[in-house]
Structures are given as C-alpha cells and as structure tokens.
Amino acid sequence: MSDLNTHCVIAGGGPAGMMCGYLLARAGIDVWVLEKHGDFLRDFRGDTVHPSTLRILDELGLLEAFLKRPHQKVTELVAEFGKDAYKVADFARLPPPADFIALMPQWDFLDFLCEEARKFPTFHIAMDAQVTELLSRRGRIAGVRVKTPDGTGDLLARLVIGADGRHSTVRAKARLKVRELGAPFDVLWLRLPVEPDDPQHPVFRFVAGSLFVMLYRGSYWQCAMVIPKGGFAEIKAQGLSGFQARLRTAAGFARDRAEAIKSFDDVKLLTVAIDRLQSWARRGLLCIGDAAHAMSPVGGVGINLAIQDAVATANILSPVLAKKAPSLRRLRRVQRRRAFPAHIVQRVQVFVQDNILAPTMRNKTTPKAPLLLELVNRWDWIRQWPARLLGIGIRPEHVRSPAVRREPRPGDSAPT
Ligand SMILES: Cc1cc2nc3c(=O)[nH]c(=O)nc-3n(C[C@H](O)[C@H](O)[C@H](O)COP(=O)(O)OP(=O)(O)OC[C@H]3O[C@@H](n4cnc5c(N)ncnc54)[C@H](O)[C@@H]3O)c2cc1C
Known part of the structure; x- marks a missing residue:
C-alpha cells in the first residue's frame, strides 16, 4: 500500500467497520476499510443477525439480496431447565419483514456487505492490512500506519474510526481510558452432528454446573458451553473422555453425539470481556462497536x-465529512447517542452473568427456572416484549445519511 490521503479510514472490517464503510461510501465519502486478516473466514464468531439489523438492511434496500444467502430463521427462543422447556421470546410478533433472527455465518454477512459496498466508487478495502500506529499532526489524529505483506504505508485521513474490536489497537494507541466490567465466564464453541428428528430452534439448556447453548445450523449444531473463567485448563487436564462425559450431561437430545468431538482441537475457547471507553473520541478519532x-x-x-x-x-x-474534518463536538455526539443503549445492554449482561450464569456454574444440581420465566412461558402476548428488547433494543437507529452515487473525483485517494 503506497501512502494515501482519504476522507475516512476505518481500522477493522468486522460488522461495525464494514457497515460504517458501506454507509459512508453510499453518502459519497471516500473511505478505506483496513482489515488485518486476509479474509472474513473465522469460525464461531457471532452469527446472529437480529431484527434491528434486518430493519437497517431493509431500509437500505438490501434485505432481499441478503436473505438469498444461506441462513436459518429463528422465530422463538426456548430455555430448558432439566426436562422442562420454557418459551422465552416470540419474534414472530414483531413487525415484518424483520420478525425473526437470521442465523448466518459472520463471514457470509461481512462478505455480503463488502460486495455491496464495492458498488460505490468511493469505497476501498484492503485485506491483510493491519493498523499498527496512529499518526498525529498538530494535536489531532491525522491517519494510521498500516502493515501489509508488501510493506508499511501511511494513510492520512480527516477521520480515523477504530472499529477493530475488543482488543483494539486504535484505542490503546490513542490512550483512551477503558473501564473493565468483568465477565466471570468463558465460552467453549464446538459442533455436534444434526439428526433428522432434531428440533430446529435454538436451545438454551441450564444444567448442573453449566449453560449449554445449541444453535441449529442446518447441517450441524453450533454449540456453546459456558464455563467458569479460566476453567478450560482444568477441563483439559481431566482429558477428552472427561469432557465427553460433561457433554453427555449438557447436550440433552444430542447427548449420544459427544464422540463427534475427537480431540480438543475440535473445541475453541473464546474468552469473554465486558468493558467500555470513558470517551469514545479524540480530535480526528472515533471508536465504535466492541472497540468502544x-x-x-x-x-x-x-x-x-x-x-x-x-x-x-x-x-x-x-x-460534514465530505467537506471537512468533523469537530470533536460532533464526534462526541455519536457517543452521546449510542453510549446509553450500549450501557443498558452491558448492565443487563452483567446482571445475567452474576445472577443466572455464575450461580448455574456453581450449582451441583440442575437449577430451577426463575418465576418470571414461568409467567413469560404461560402468556403468549408477553413474549413479544423479550423479543422486542433483544431483537430491536433501546433507541433503534434508522438510516438517515443520504445516498449519493457518483464517479470518483480527482483527488479521491490520490497519492500524497
Ligand atoms: C464468545 C463470544 C460469542 C459471541 N457471540 C455473539 C453472537 O452470537 N451474536 C452477536 O451479535 N454477538 C456475539 N458476540 C459479540 C460480537 O462478536 C461482537 O460484539 C461484535 O463482533 C463486535 O463487532 P465489531 O465490528 O465492533 O468488532 P469485531 O467483530 O471484533 O471486528 C473487528 C475487526 O477488526 C479487525 N482488526 C483487529 N485489529 C485490527 C488492526 N490493528 N488493524 C486492522 N484490523 C484489525 C479484526 O480482524 C476484526 O475483523 C460474541 C462475543 C464473544 C466473545
């Protein structure tokens, strides 16, 4: 990558970076997305595309094309406590066309966004391009240093967006203060085979010592075992047969398929963190998504x-971005708009992990369903509310930025 000058550079081609790149390019802004990996192919990333995202895709006129890609539709969530099943959320009661969760491998979703974004002449993406440094000029962030297989280059921009996830280089280099909220658990991801008589909805199974989540993916079950933080080493020390025995206890109707896990290479550990930045912005820089x-x-x-x-x-x-660098005040408006919903969701997550997950992991017996769940299970119409909260959330966004289709102008991404 030679040295370039652009309106906006985005570090990270995850959901936040790709959607932001798409929308800015759609508004005629010259934008570069830099992704450190060579492709989007990472297994066991979050694959749940909720109604809020489906609504955005619909507003952009992309929903029909998106749903042509292989996916599974989830219309209700069920929690199992021992042998008892409780219906928790009913997405079919939400307004169509966003009345379900689409389960789609994240690489397909990102690939789709990338393909659509490339239709705009001002969208540029560089894969295998890792942001390693922030560049400063006269007290503001003015660009990034990028490492690629061909060498290192500098990319100057009116705005740098850090969308590089929870281990963000950008936020570390900008010395933005992080507040850790802590997560007392990790997740083990694995796949189990599907059989013809299996149910097809997701299952959340609370058993003695663990929560086991099963997501139906057509040709396999994507399973998540919630374990105490740092507990994988102990599980490994007990050997594969010990782990298979644990799986048999947790996997319900799929308990006879534990042998499908042939070694610990079939099990992927994902460490969980909850944190947030005190300030999402500095002059010339904004963090969004997991980076914030x-x-x-x-x-x-x-x-x-x-x-x-x-x-x-x-x-x-x-x-403003097409005309000039946005002021710090304007960047802070993004935080003022989005911090509230993010903080509420984090609070709920901390509540669930402290009051439901941690006791479940300590329990030697299968826990009892909370009373609230009994009520939600009994009354159909109530189940639209968990679906609304989970699927649409607080302060949902709508696409307001204009769509400008134009040919590239001289000066767009011109070498400096
Ligand atoms: C175990 C686990 C399971 C989860 N399951 C779900 C789920 O089912 N559904 C859900 O909605 N959420 C889930 N989440 C949360 C979800 O993964 C994140 O909230 C979401 O991916 C955040 O998107 P993002 O674009 O901000 O960051 P990311 O998805 O992390 O994307 C960041 C991107 O930046 C790239 N990058 C990193 N550093 C650099 C750099 N220096 N230069 C260039 N590129 C860089 C990375 O390669 C990556 O592609 C889960 C999280 C965990 C830990």
Missing part, C-alpha cells in the same frame, strides 16, 4: 449494537 464497548455473548446482541453504532456514525458524520 466490548460486549459479552449474552443475548447475542454484540454484532447488532456494532451495526447500530455504524448507522449513528454515518447519520451524524456524513453531512
């Missing part, structure tokens, strides 16, 4: 909050 507020997997909302951040960013910044 790392989410736990509880509720499967992280991708969708990242997308909402991207929409708010484009709504607030695109009116």
Whole structure:
C-alpha cells in the first residue's frame, strides 16, 4: 500500500467497520476499510443477525439480496431447565419483514456487505492490512500506519474510526481510558452432528454446573458451553473422555453425539470481556462497536449494537465529512447517542452473568427456572416484549445519511 490521503479510514472490517464503510461510501465519502486478516473466514464468531439489523438492511434496500444467502430463521427462543422447556421470546410478533433472527455465518454477512459496498466508487478495502500506529499532526489524529505483506504505508485521513474490536489497537494507541466490567465466564464453541428428528430452534439448556447453548445450523449444531473463567485448563487436564462425559450431561437430545468431538482441537475457547471507553473520541478519532464497548455473548446482541453504532456514525458524520474534518463536538455526539443503549445492554449482561450464569456454574444440581420465566412461558402476548428488547433494543437507529452515487473525483485517494 503506497501512502494515501482519504476522507475516512476505518481500522477493522468486522460488522461495525464494514457497515460504517458501506454507509459512508453510499453518502459519497471516500473511505478505506483496513482489515488485518486476509479474509472474513473465522469460525464461531457471532452469527446472529437480529431484527434491528434486518430493519437497517431493509431500509437500505438490501434485505432481499441478503436473505438469498444461506441462513436459518429463528422465530422463538426456548430455555430448558432439566426436562422442562420454557418459551422465552416470540419474534414472530414483531413487525415484518424483520420478525425473526437470521442465523448466518459472520463471514457470509461481512462478505455480503463488502460486495455491496464495492458498488460505490468511493469505497476501498484492503485485506491483510493491519493498523499498527496512529499518526498525529498538530494535536489531532491525522491517519494510521498500516502493515501489509508488501510493506508499511501511511494513510492520512480527516477521520480515523477504530472499529477493530475488543482488543483494539486504535484505542490503546490513542490512550483512551477503558473501564473493565468483568465477565466471570468463558465460552467453549464446538459442533455436534444434526439428526433428522432434531428440533430446529435454538436451545438454551441450564444444567448442573453449566449453560449449554445449541444453535441449529442446518447441517450441524453450533454449540456453546459456558464455563467458569479460566476453567478450560482444568477441563483439559481431566482429558477428552472427561469432557465427553460433561457433554453427555449438557447436550440433552444430542447427548449420544459427544464422540463427534475427537480431540480438543475440535473445541475453541473464546474468552469473554465486558468493558467500555470513558470517551469514545479524540480530535480526528472515533471508536465504535466492541472497540468502544466490548460486549459479552449474552443475548447475542454484540454484532447488532456494532451495526447500530455504524448507522449513528454515518447519520451524524456524513453531512460534514465530505467537506471537512468533523469537530470533536460532533464526534462526541455519536457517543452521546449510542453510549446509553450500549450501557443498558452491558448492565443487563452483567446482571445475567452474576445472577443466572455464575450461580448455574456453581450449582451441583440442575437449577430451577426463575418465576418470571414461568409467567413469560404461560402468556403468549408477553413474549413479544423479550423479543422486542433483544431483537430491536433501546433507541433503534434508522438510516438517515443520504445516498449519493457518483464517479470518483480527482483527488479521491490520490497519492500524497
Ligand atoms: C464468545 C463470544 C460469542 C459471541 N457471540 C455473539 C453472537 O452470537 N451474536 C452477536 O451479535 N454477538 C456475539 N458476540 C459479540 C460480537 O462478536 C461482537 O460484539 C461484535 O463482533 C463486535 O463487532 P465489531 O465490528 O465492533 O468488532 P469485531 O467483530 O471484533 O471486528 C473487528 C475487526 O477488526 C479487525 N482488526 C483487529 N485489529 C485490527 C488492526 N490493528 N488493524 C486492522 N484490523 C484489525 C479484526 O480482524 C476484526 O475483523 C460474541 C462475543 C464473544 C466473545
């Protein structure tokens, strides 16, 4: 990558970065997305595309094309406590066409966004491009240093967006203060085979010592075992047969398939963190998505909050970004708009992990369902509310940034 000058550079091609890149390019802004990996192919990333994101795709006229990609539709969530099943949320009661959760491998979703973004002449993406440093000029962030297989280059920009996830280099280099909220658990991801008589809805199974989540993926079950933080080493020390025995206890109707796990290479550990930045912005720099507020997997909302951040960013910044660098005040408007929903979700996640997950992991017997769940299970109409909270969330965003289709102008990404 040679040295370039652009309107906006985005570090990270995850859900936040790709959607933000798409929306800014759609508004005619010259934007570079830099992704450190060579492709989007990472297994066991969050794959839940919630109604809030489906609504955004619908507003952009992309929903029909998106739903042509292989996916599974989830219309209700069920929690199992021992042999008892409780219906928790009914998405079919939400307004169509966003009345379900789409389960789609994250690489397909990101690939789709990338393909659509490339239709705009001002969208540029560099894969295998790792942001390693921030560049400063006269007290403001003025660009990034990028490492690629061909060498190192500098990219100058009116605005740098850090969308590089929960281990963000950008926020570390900008010395933005992080507040850790802590997460007492980790997640083990694995796959189990599907059989013809299996149910097809997701299952959340509370058993003695663990929560086991099963997501139906057509040809396999994507399973998540919630374990105490740092507990994987102990599980490994007990050997594969010990782990298979644990799986048999947790996997319900799939208990006879534990042998499908042939070694610990079939099990992927994902460490969970919940944190947030005190300030999302500095002059010339804004962090969004997990870089601003790392989410736990509880509720499967992280991708969708990242997308909402991207929409708010484009709504607030695109009116100025084509003309000049946005002021710090304007950058802080993004935080003022999005911090509230992110903090509420994090509070709920911390509540769930402290009051439901931690006691479940300590329990030697299968826990009893909370009374609230009994009520939600009994009355159909109540189940639209958990679906609304989970699927649409607080302060949902709508696409307001204009769509400008134009040919590239001289000076767009011209070498400096
Ligand atoms: C175990 C676990 C399970 C989860 N399951 C779900 C789920 O089912 N549903 C859900 O909605 N959320 C889930 N989440 C949360 C979700 O993954 C995140 O909230 C979401 O991915 C955040 O999106 P993002 O774009 O901000 O960051 P990320 O998805 O982390 O994307 C950041 C991107 O930046 C790239 N990058 C990093 N550093 C650099 C750099 N220096 N230069 C260039 N590129 C860089 C990375 O390669 C990555 O592609 C889960 C989280 C965990 C920990």
